[in-house]
Amino acid sequence: MALQLESSFDQIVDRCVESIESLDFAEAKAWKRASEGRALAGCFPVYSPLEIFHAAGALPVGLVGGGNRLEIAHADSRFQSFICSIVKSTLELGMTGKLDDFDGLVFHSICDPARNLASVYQRNFPDTKIEYIHFPQRIGAPDAVDYLAAEYARIALWAGELTGRPPSADDLRASIELYDAIRARIRALYALRSERPHLLSTRELYALVRYGHGVPPDVHLGVLDEALAQVAQRGGKPKDRARVVLIGSFCEQPPLDLIASIESAGCYIVDDDFLLGRRFFTEDVGADCDQPLVRLADAYVRRSVDSSVKHDLGHSKAERLVERARAQRADAVVVLTAKFCEPALFDYALYRKALQEAHLPHVFLEFEEKMWLFDKIKSEIETFVESLLFA
Amino acid sequence: MAVTAEYQGRLHHLQKELMAQYYRELTESSEGHGKKAAYLLIGGNPVELLRAFDILPVYPEVNALQLAVKKQSLGHIQAAEGMGYSTDNCAYVKADIGLYFSGRKTPFATIPEPDLLLCNYVGCNVYLHWFDHLAQYTKRPAFHLDVPFIRTKSGGPTNDDFAYVMRQLRQLIEVCEGITGRRLDEDKLREAVTLSSKTGELWSKIKHLTKRTPSPYDAYFDSVTMMAPLYCLRGTPAGVEFFETAYAEYAAKADAGEGPLAREDVRFVIEGPPPWPYLRQFRDMFSRWNAVAVASTYSTVGGLWEFGFVHDPDKPLESIAEHLLRWNLTNRNFLQRYDQIERYLEEWHADALVIHSVKSCRLFSAGQGDMREYFTKRGVSTLLVESDLEDPRYFSEAQMRNRIDAFFESLAHRKLTHAQA
Numbered sequence: 001m002a003l004q005l006e007s008s009f010d011q012i013v014d015r016c017v018e019s020i021e022s023l024d025f026a027e028a029k030a031w032k033r034a035s036e037g038r039a040l041a042g043c044f045p046v047y048s049p050l051e052i053f054h055a056a057g058a059l060p061v062g063l064v065g066g067g068n069r070l071e072i073a074h075a076d077s078r079f080q081s082f083i084c085s086i087v088k089s090t091l092e093l094g095m096t097g098k099l100d101d102f103d104g105l106v107f108h109s110i111c112d113p114a115r116n117l118a119s120v121y122q123r124n125f126p127d128t129k130i131e132y133i134h135f136p137q138r139i140g141a142p143d144a145v146d147y148l149a150a151e152y153a154r155i156a157l158w159a160g161e162l163t164g165r166p167p168s169a170d171d172l173r174a175s176i177e178l179y180d181a182i183r184a185r186i187r188a189l190y191a192l193r194s195e196r197p198h199l200l201s202t203r204e205l206y207a208l209v210r211y212g213h214g215v216p217p218d219v220h221l222g223v224l225d226e227a228l229a230q231v232a233q234r235g236g237k238p239k240d241r242a243r244v245v246l247i248g249s250f251c252e253q254p255p256l257d258l259i260a261s262i263e264s265a266g267c268y269i270v271d272d273d274f275l276l277g278r279r280f281f282t283e284d285v286g287a288d289c290d291q292p293l294v295r296l297a298d299a300y301v302r303r304s305v306d307s308s309v310k311h312d313l314g315h316s317k318a319e320r321l322v323e324r325a326r327a328q329r330a331d332a333v334v335v336l337t338a339k340f341c342e343p344a345l346f347d348y349a350l351y352r353k354a355l356q357e358a359h360l361p362h363v364f365l366e367f368e369e370k371m372w373l374f375d376k377i378k379s380e381i382e383t384f385v386e387s388l389l390f391a
Numbered sequence: 392m393a394v395t396a397e398y399q400g401r402l403h404h405l406q407k408e409l410m411a412q413y414y415r416e417l418t419e420s421s422e423g424h425g426k427k428a429a430y431l432l433i434g435g436n437p438v439e440l441l442r443a444f445d446i447l448p449v450y451p452e453v454n455a456l457q458l459a460v461k462k463q464s465l466g467h468i469q470a471a472e473g474m475g476y477s478t479d480n481c482a483y484v485k486a487d488i489g490l491y492f493s494g495r496k497t498p499f500a501t502i503p504e505p506d507l508l509l510c511n512y513v514g515c516n517v518y519l520h521w522f523d524h525l526a527q528y529t530k531r532p533a534f535h536l537d538v539p540f541i542r543t544k545s546g547g548p549t550n551d552d553f554a555y556v557m558r559q560l561r562q563l564i565e566v567c568e569g570i571t572g573r574r575l576d577e578d579k580l581r582e583a584v585t586l587s588s589k590t591g592e593l594w595s596k597i598k599h600l601t602k603r604t605p606s607p608y609d610a611y612f613d614s615v616t617m618m619a620p621l622y623c624l625r626g627t628p629a630g631v632e633f634f635e636t637a638y639a640e641y642a643a644k645a646d647a648g649e650g651p652l653a654r655e656d657v658r659f660v661i662e663g664p665p666p667w668p669y670l671r672q673f674r675d676m677f678s679r680w681n682a683v684a685v686a687s688t689y690s691t692v693g694g695l696w697e698f699g700f701v702h703d704p705d706k707p708l709e710s711i712a713e714h715l716l717r718w719n720l721t722n723r724n725f726l727q728r729y730d731q732i733e734r735y736l737e738e739w740h741a742d743a744l745v746i747h748s749v750k751s752c753r754l755f756s757a758g759q760g761d762m763r764e765y766f767t768k769r770g771v772s773t774l775l776v777e778s779d780l781e782d783p784r785y786f787s788e789a790q791m792r793n794r795i796d797a798f799f800e801s802l803a804h805r806k807l808t809h810a811q812a
Contacts, residue, residue, distance in 0.1 A: 124761070147552075311523055
């Protein structure tokens with residue numbers, strides 16, 4: 001019976017992996033075709049208010065570049081060699097017609113290349129609606145909530161232009177409830193992985209979460225529920241591995257095989273910042289409210305997780321990383337940043353200092369989404385883990 | 392028409408004198424017997440508000456570029472890299488962090504510790520990281536002035552953006568009151584804004600002078616030099632004095648038909664920051680082709696006065712908010728920069744566009760390949776070259792010279808064949 005269940009869990013993961021490794025957005029396109037008045041809204045990392053698009057009748061689709069299955073043949077003439085890969089591969093998706101069915105794309109104030117990418121898209125794809133959200137950088141400040149609620153009202157109008165149906169307050173409340181449910185399931189899976197990492201690998205968890213980037217949220221919720229039900233019944237014993245917190249991969253995503261390589265090199269990744277936008281809040285946003293846009297804005301300003309693209313003068317991200325690692329009973333921290341990712345690279349300087357002062361071992365590694373070979377990184381991780389286990 | 396020894400003579404001396412006075416003030420502040428000091432950024436900033444409190448503005452960007460010009464940046468950059476900063480991080484930041492930990496002593500001043508870290512976040516995301524880090528290192532009070540980026544079809548801020556910035560400016564006044572122990576003197580604020588408006592008007596007139604043929608000065612190499620008084624002295628009588636002198640000198644040159652070079656064969660627009668460690672060499676690469684920059688985007692990072700902005704003394708806070716939100720290159724989107732360049736090409740009668748793509752500043756550089764494609768398709772002769780604004784390791788002199796030579800040679804050939812046709 002257990003074997004059957006495990007096999008079934010594996011099938012769920014396989015289905016997710018197959019979906020995320022395809023660059024066809026087949027499920028999203030099929031959903032759009034199934035009914036009139038539907039639209040696809042592509043959302044660049046890190047966080048996007050998915051509820052607003054969904055409430056307007058659009059499907060928010062996560063855009064996280066082209067991975068290692070897309071050759072960049074056009075976009076590298078538009079963005080220089082020192083610009084991160086996700087910016088170029090996301091443009092390449094458009095230039096190779098893979099986003100033709102998308103009605104709108106939304107970018108955010110996360111870094112300078114992502115912001116300029118919005119403009120380059122606007123110029124090169126005049127028929128696609130391009131939007132840009134400026135997130136407030138006064139984290140915790142009441143006036144930042146007011147500002148962001150007004151920004152969200154603007155975005156709601158834009159979302160309505162995609163579908164011809166601006167979202168009502170009831171629509172928004174229903175969408176918040178749905179995405180809260182998804183976030184709760186993801187939190188549960190993260191908690192389970194931290195508690196019993198031998199039952200749920202990070203590769204598997206990653207696939208389950210990322211699957212939501214390309215399918216309707218109710219479909220994603222169903223898959224997460226199924227996965228949660230089955231993973232709890234998995235068997236197996238913990239291996240002698242180092243518990244690590246992995247940080248730095250919040251925007252461009254490492255290849256799935258790289259994640260698997262890190263694990264097989266002797267790590268249990270017990271916390272990470274992959275796909276942060278899908279689990280951006282520390283608790284439910286809460287649909288029980290009069291003003292759902294204000295509630296969403298409040299969640300961003302007061303109840304969201306740390307990120308290299310958020311700046312909170314009241315708290316040190318580096319100190320909180322140390323606290324987080326301790327809370328996770330981590331043996332070490334793996335800083336895995338995308339090549340040329342300035343937000344991550346800046347944060348690393350502060351992380352390094354804090355981790356050294358806290359006597360928490362760490363290793364710093366860089367990756368690119370288009371990597372195919374992982375031997376070098378695996379070998380570095382193996383050496384690092386050995387140094388931990390035999391110190 | 393020869394390049395005379397008088398070129399920039401009086402103005403150059405005045406700038407040296409006024410900037411030396413500014414740096415003396417920095418050193419006095421660092422020694423504890425001067426004014427309170429606030430660090431802030433060049434991109435559209437509210438320096439007038441600081442002037443109203445007699446707070447001395449300190450610009451880490453200006454300090455970093457001065458280090459680069461004086462060939463002092465690399466050691467500080469490498470020191471920062473030794474702390475964990477990446478070779479891919481902005482070198483302005485690394486030079487500044489390196490300087491901070493080396494005791495803040497430079498050949499031009501001792502930089503004071505900040506009494507306030509005022510991060511005027513206008514577009515550049517690196518600003519936020521930079522001041523976050525300074526806040527961690529210095530443990531001094533910090534304030535993020537969050538300025539929403541221009542992102543609407545109208546090309547301007549929304550009413551909510553404006554209200555948000557106005558609320559923050561009022562909070563900033565309270566912060567300054569706390570630091571200085573003084574209430575805001577509204578008359579002093581009005582006076583600072585009045586001085587800024589005069590400076591802005593003069594700067595605008597100076598920039599329009601380069602529409603003349605020949606251009607009386609180089610709107611890149613000379614303009615970026617004038618950016619130091621524009622930012623360090625804006626809102627003071629000394630700032631007005633400098634720009635009155637500059638306007639008089641350049642207007643006289645324009646009237647006399649004099650330019651920065653003996654001949655003006657090519658008029659070009661240049662996009663992007665200069666390579667500060669190799670400014671002279673870079674300039675020479677254009678001068679040898681008798682090429683003069685008639686407009687530059689980098690000289691508008693802190694303000695777009697030439698397109699009509701002027702501070703309004705009757706609405707001091709509102710006009711500061713407008714400056715932050717709308718009237719500087721930094722807070723405008725990338726396509727608005729295309730429009731700005733287009734306007735320069737047409738109204739300033741330029742023959743070509745040079746894009747200097749710098750690794751450090753992705754606000755400027757990310758997507759400049761697309762910009763090149765756009766202008767090339769519109770028939771504008773466009774050159775893209777790469778180096779850095781601060782890190783001397785990224786400047787390859789021979790390669791740069793080859794590319795610039797090839798470009799101007801082909802441009803000259805095209806002009807010749809065009810004329811013959």
